[in-house]
Amino acid sequence: MAFFQEPPRLGNQFDDDPMLPSWVARHVGGDEIAAELRALGDVAVEYYGKQLADRLNEPVLTQWDAWGNRIDKIEVSPLWKEAEGLAARHGMVAAGYEGRLGAKARTHQFAIVHVLNPSLDVYSCPLAMTDGAARTLLGSGNQPLIDKYVPLLTTRDPQTMWTSGQWMTERTGGSDVSQSETVARKEGDEWRLYGTKWFTSATTAQMALTLARPEGNPDGSRGLALFLVELRDASGRLRNITVNRLKDKLGTRKVPTAELTLDGTPAILVGAASEGVRAITPMLSVTRTWNAVCAVSGMRRALALAGDFARRRKVFGALLVDKALHVDTLAGIEAEYAGAFCLAFRSVALLGALEHGGTEAEERLARSLVPIAKLTTGKQAVAVASEAIEACGGAGYVEDTGLPRVLADAQVLPIWEGTTNVLSLDTLRALAKGGALEAITTEIEANLASVKDPGLAKPGEAARAAVKHAIAWVTEAMAQPDRLEAGARRFAMTLGRSLELALLTNHAQWCLDHGHGPRTAAAARRFMLNGVDQISDVSLDDSKLLA
Numbered sequence: 074m075a076f077f078q079e080p081p082r083l084g085n086q087f088d089d090d091p092m093l094p095s096w097v098a099r100h101v102g103g104d105e106i107a108a109e110l111r112a113l114g115d116v117a118v119e120y121y122g123k124q125l126a127d128r129l130n131e132p133v134l135t136q137w138d139a140w141g142n143r144i145d146k147i148e149v150s151p152l153w154k155e156a157e158g159l160a161a162r163h164g165m166v167a168a169g170y171e172g173r174l175g176a177k178a179r180t181h182q183f184a185i186v187h188v189l190n191p192s193l194d195v196y197s198c199p200l201a202m203t204d205g206a207a208r209t210l211l212g213s214g215n216q217p218l219i220d221k222y223v224p225l226l227t228t229r230d231p232q233t234m235w236t237s238g239q240w241m242t243e244r245t246g247g248s249d250v251s252q253s254e255t256v257a258r259k260e261g262d263e264w265r266l267y268g269t270k271w272f273t274s275a276t277t278a279q280m281a282l283t284l285a286r287p288e289g290n291p292d293g294s295r296g297l298a299l300f301l302v303e304l305r306d307a308s309g310r311l312r313n314i315t316v317n318r319l320k321d322k323l324g325t326r327k328v329p330t331a332e333l334t335l336d337g338t339p340a341i342l343v344g345a346a347s348e349g350v351r352a353i354t355p356m357l358s359v360t361r362t363w364n365a366v367c368a369v370s371g372m373r374r375a376l377a378l379a380g381d382f383a384r385r386r387k388v389f390g391a392l393l394v395d396k397a398l399h400v401d402t403l404a405g406i407e408a409e410y411a412g413a414f415c416l417a418f419r420s421v422a423l424l425g426a427l428e429h430g431g432t433e434a435e436e437r438l439a440r441s442l443v444p445i446a447k448l449t450t451g452k453q454a455v456a457v458a459s460e461a462i463e464a465c466g467g468a469g470y471v472e473d474t475g476l477p478r479v480l481a482d483a484q485v486l487p488i489w490e491g492t493t494n495v496l497s498l499d500t501l502r503a504l505a506k507g508g509a510l511e512a513i514t515t516e517i518e519a520n521l522a523s524v525k526d527p528g529l530a531k532p533g534e535a536a537r538a539a540v541k542h543a544i545a546w547v548t549e550a551m552a553q554p555d556r557l558e559a560g561a562r563r564f565a566m567t568l569g570r571s572l573e574l575a576l577l578t579n580h581a582q583w584c585l586d587h588g589h590g591p592r593t594a595a596a597a598r599r600f601m602l603n604g605v606d607q608i609s610d611v612s613l614d615d616s617k618l619l620a
């Protein structure tokens with residue numbers, strides 16, 4: 074009988090998760106929530122099967138109808154059509170805005186996202202922007218817009234739910250938006266936009282928040298203003314928007330990312346006719362938090378598949394799961410997942426706290442923790458996905474196993490919503506506001522204060538020592554702008570990994586104390602061995618020679 078390898082399979086994606094059940098028990102509580110997430114854990118398995126079957130379907134742009142009319146219709150994949158209803162019904166955005174759980178609503182919402190997201194072909198993209206748009210409008214103080222649009226963005230009713238885009242990137246770039254060329258012209262009582270948007274994710278949304286420069290405003294980012302655009306009129310036609318083409322991307326291939334031309338597109342000014350970058354920052358905080366959670370949920374899926382494969386794959390006389398080197402490899406990436414999970418969900422908890430009257434200290438912490446969480450987890454997601462597909466050998470490299478997609482989709486996470494370097498610089502900008510380093514130190518100490526198990530002493534010390542080293546370095550480098558900038562990523566990563574280790578150590582102690590077993594403690598010890606402190610004073614001259 075010829076040999077055929079069994080493919081990896083998924084078990085319940087809530088019960089099989091080594092972090093989520095204990096985190097939810099601790100930070101949300103209630104059997105009802107666990108039961109809901111367990112049911113979604115089965116939905117995730119069902120949709121994983123659908124995802125494999127849907128693998129070759131991609132969005133299609135039809136620009137003209139048979140009679141020569143410009144229509145620019147985008148047909149999304151069958152799974153995306155299903156995801157739209159599923160996401161609404163299960164409250165992937167709405168749950169964060171429901172009052173019953175107070176500040177815990179955000180943890181509830183992102184637990185749902187964590188379980189479902191890896192099976193939905195990056196439908197997280199429009200959902201993240203929808204959530205960000207709702208939060209931005211709520212923070213804008215523009216009551217008519219809040220009354221009209223927030224209920225549409227935050228409903229559980231699939232018939233009435235709207236999604237939103239976020240159009241920031243132009244041909245001039247996505248990092249330095251100060252060079253944006255889109256112009257806003259006041260024509261009568263109405264604003265109209267003229268320009269090109271170069272990377273508009275999920276162009277099938279009903280609305281978008283976008284930046285444009287009102288005519289006569291100065292150059293630079295402060296001259297930009299924030300606008301809301303409804304994409305279609307009552308008959309469903311795009312409102313002076315043409316879709317030039319869809320992007321041909323490495324991953325996120327189900328996301329209909331488009332290049333658009335706006336030629337007199339009606340728009341509503343959200344707040345002031347300037348300072349649009351500041352006005353859109355609530356959106357950035359929310360989408361970056363989504364990015365961190367989607368990074369950890371992507372890692373979870375990669376690990377679930379690699380772990381199951383190891384239990385089915387026999388080589389050199391034994392299952393992979395019984396081979397010491399394979400076990401060592403999987404343990405290393407499981408520990409990365411555990412640390413990343415804690416930081417992403419700490420970011421989520423802070424978002425919830427700030428939406429329910431958080432303290433100034435929480436605000437200061439969130440300002441630096443969000444970019445740190447995004448940049449740290451984004452990089453981990455790529456590394457973990459890469460290692461996980463390697464753990465499946467050649468099968469991990471063959472498209473119709475579905476495994477390579479896990480890596481291709483992870484690769485977007487360090488790029489969109491601010492690259493690793495842009496967010497490292499943003500971390501420095503957040504620190505410059507003052508109080509942020511103290512907030513991070515306090516966070517680390519608060520997490521380590523309750524740690525008493527002797528097996529957790531070393532991880533705790535490693536977190537403390539790394540953050541101390543990072544602070545000493547930044548204090549010294551502050552006077553040397555080139556040195557500070559060159560080391561910004563190593564600095565931000567060290568803060569990220571220190572935070573991850575402190576949070577993980579704290580949660581490990583909680584798990585030991587509350588009957589959730591010793592696995593999280595093992596993750597903390599292994600995470601420490603993976604390395605935390607990345608500070609090093611690299612020679613700027615050597616870097617110039619090399620680059």
Ligand code: MFK
Nearest residue numbers: 197198201247248274294350351354363364367489490491
């Ligand atoms: C799974 C998840 C799915 C997510 C799907 C998303 C798909 C969408 C695809 C995209 O749209 S990707 C494009 C995303 N683009 C970015 O994320 C932009 C990256 N660049 C930055 O973040 C730059 O740092 C930034 C554009 C903000 C720099 O612009 P400026 O004009 O140089 O900003 P400046 O002067 O530093 O800041 C202006 C104000 O905003 C300042 O406030 P003040 O005026 O009060 O001083 C800043 O403090 C504030 N600010 C900037 N960044 C902030 C912030 N406030 C809070 N949080 C931040 N992150």
